[in-house]
Amino acid sequence: xxxxxxxxxxxxxxxxxxxxxxxxxxxxxxxxxxxxxxxxxxxxxxxxxxxxxxxxxxxxxxxxxxxxxxxxxxxxxxxxxxxxxxxxxxxxxxxxxxxxxxxxxxxxxxxxxxxxxxxxxxxxxxxxxxxxxxxxxxxxxxxxxxxxxxxxxxxxxxxxxxxxxxxxxxxxxxxxxxxxxxxxxxxxxxxxxxxxxxxxxxxxxxxxxxxxxxxxxxxxxxxxxxxxxxxxxxxxxxxxxxxxxxxxxxxxxxxxxxxxxxxx
Amino acid sequence: xxxxxxxxxxxxxxxxxxxxxxxxxxxxxxxxxxxxxxxxxxxxxxxxxxxxxxxxxxxxxxxxxxxxxxxxxxxxxxxxxxxxxxxxxxxxxxxxxxxxxxxxxxxxxxxxxxxxxxxxxxxxxxxxxxxxxxxxxxxxxxxxxxxxxxxxxxxxxxxxxxxxxxxxxxxxxxxxxxxxxxxxxxxxxxxxxxxxxxxxxxxxxxxxxxxxxxxxxxxxxxxxxxxxxxxxxxxxxxxxxxxxxxxxxxxxxxxxxxxxxxxx
Numbered sequence: 027x028x029x030x031x032x033x034x035x036x037x038x039x040x041x042x043x044x045x046x047x048x049x050x051x052x053x054x055x056x057x058x059x060x061x062x063x064x065x066x067x068x069x070x071x072x073x074x075x076x077x078x079x080x081x082x083x084x085x086x087x088x089x090x091x092x093x094x095x096x097x098x099x100x101x102x103x104x105x106x107x108x109x110x111x112x113x114x115x116x117x118x119x120x121x122x123x124x125x126x127x128x129x130x131x132x133x134x135x136x137x138x139x140x141x142x143x144x145x146x147x148x149x150x151x152x153x154x155x156x157x158x159x160x161x162x163x164x165x166x167x168x169x170x171x172x173x174x175x176x177x178x179x180x181x182x183x184x185x186x187x188x189x190x191x192x193x194x195x196x197x198x199x200x201x202x203x204x205x206x207x208x209x210x211x212x213x214x215x216x217x218x219x220x221x222x223x224x225x226x227x228x229x230x231x232x233x234x235x236x237x238x239x240x241x242x243x244x245x246x247x248x249x250x251x252x253x254x255x256x257x258x259x260x261x262x263x264x265x266x267x268x269x270x271x272x273x274x275x276x277x278x279x280x281x282x283x284x285x286x287x288x289x290x
Numbered sequence: 291x292x293x294x295x296x297x298x299x300x301x302x303x304x305x306x307x308x309x310x311x312x313x314x315x316x317x318x319x320x321x322x323x324x325x326x327x328x329x330x331x332x333x334x335x336x337x338x339x340x341x342x343x344x345x346x347x348x349x350x351x352x353x354x355x356x357x358x359x360x361x362x363x364x365x366x367x368x369x370x371x372x373x374x375x376x377x378x379x380x381x382x383x384x385x386x387x388x389x390x391x392x393x394x395x396x397x398x399x400x401x402x403x404x405x406x407x408x409x410x411x412x413x414x415x416x417x418x419x420x421x422x423x424x425x426x427x428x429x430x431x432x433x434x435x436x437x438x439x440x441x442x443x444x445x446x447x448x449x450x451x452x453x454x455x456x457x458x459x460x461x462x463x464x465x466x467x468x469x470x471x472x473x474x475x476x477x478x479x480x481x482x483x484x485x486x487x488x489x490x491x492x493x494x495x496x497x498x499x500x501x502x503x504x505x506x507x508x509x510x511x512x513x514x515x516x517x518x519x520x521x522x523x524x525x526x527x528x529x530x531x532x533x534x535x536x537x538x539x540x541x542x543x544x545x546x547x548x549x550x551x552x553x554x
Contacts, residue, residue, distance in 0.1 A: 148299050
């Protein structure tokens with residue numbers, strides 16, 4: 027038995043999220059079916075981020091344990107041949123000792139895309155949220171800076187596990203305009219469930235001038251009267267990458283709450 | 291009766307192309323239905339480029355004649371409210387005297403996107419062609435340069451009308467790599483039906499090293515033994531923009547063969 031790791035990309039539109047749940051179509055389920063078809067084995071695939079229904083990924087990280095002992099490129103090709111068109115695996119290789127896709131992860135990078143123009147963009151409708159009113163990107167950036175650092179993000183989401191804490195460390199919150207597109211990039215050691223989508227909800231309220239930029243500080247400080255950030259639609263969100271320690275310094279530290287992945 | 295013009299964007303995936311044909315779902319049909327629902331009028335919408343099934347647009351140009359005499363922004367909003375999610379109209383305004391979306395157009399700009407990486411990209415599968423083998427972009431660029439200028443492009447496609455000629459003037463053929471994406475940009479006064487997709491087919495043969503770059507010259511010169519370029523899949527193609535003379539120099543010159551739009 028050996029542990030393999032790979033990167034997974036998917037269009038989340040037609041999936042009920044990452045995690046297997048009954049008869050619904052999920053990314054985890056599609057991967058496990060493909061592995062079963064190719065190897066005959068029943069495996070459990072573990073992903074770094076349990077993305078929600080409609081959320082996409084270009085760099086989800088996963089591992090699974092298998093009896094497969096032939097070269098990895100052949101398995102990768104075989105999996106891509108049987109996977110549905112909206113999922114693909116890349117960079118399949120043996121995992122270093124101690125590697126666990128979720129618990130070894132040091133950081134996750136999510137991007138949310140807003141199409142900010144009066145008229146919607148049909149070609150971007152599956153991968154962005156349309157906001158017709160002009161956004162004040164510099165105010166959003168100011169608010170985003172107040173979210174940086176280690177905070178109790180409990181107002182933005184709940185932990186993935188029932189007993190986890192809600193303290194996380196946000197390392198990056200960038201807001202960039204590129205023509206009609208406004209891209210929000212978030213990097214953290216881990217995210218609470220729905221945290222990214224609620225942070226985007228807060229930043230949009232700021233960008234629309236409905237609340238001042240300092241409202242962001244009130245939310246992370248749990249100030250009385252702080253607004254309750256609303257969650258934006260899933261289709262603008264993509265899990266871009268998951269980072270790990272160097273292979274020779276991999277240590278699995280199971281069930282550390284702050285290292286648990288989520289759907290962002 | 292007045293003539294209005296606008297820009298139309300659409301995701302071509304679920305359309306049987308631009309042009310109305312029987313009961314099939316087309317962009318022209320969707321626009322005419324929306325105009326009928328809003329104004330009660332039966333109009334004919336004329337587009338600059340008759341894009342084929344599966345081809346997209348972010349900057350298709352159209353005109354139609356209507357009795358509507360209230361401000362255009364209200365009509366634009368009403369149309370976008372009743373149009374399906376995969377079509378949108380923008381910049382709706384009165385057309386200058388003599389304006390005809392197809393015959394007044396001076397140029398069309400199409401872009402074809404290739405995803406050139408070993409593993410397919412699920413999020414780009416509706417808007418790109420996957421080519422797993424590495425492409426030699428500089429050879430493709432060399433071949434593209436041989437297509438520039440005024441030539442008989444008859445080997446690349448047929449005219450849209452039954453009696454049109456096949457001479458066109460290609461003003462731009464750029465090939466650029468951006469990570470895994472290779473973008474091919476084509477600008478011409480007009481294109482023959484399938485011309486862009488056959489030019490891409492030829493450039494891909496060059497990029498894969500199957501034919502030398504000078505094969506492109508052989509095709510446009512009609513040299514004996516020149517290869518017959520194959521047409522690539524439609525989903526990588528987008529009509530980005532259509533250009534017109536300044537409003538005060540608009541002249542409609544109906545049925546000039548070289549000015550007839552096509553699906554590229």
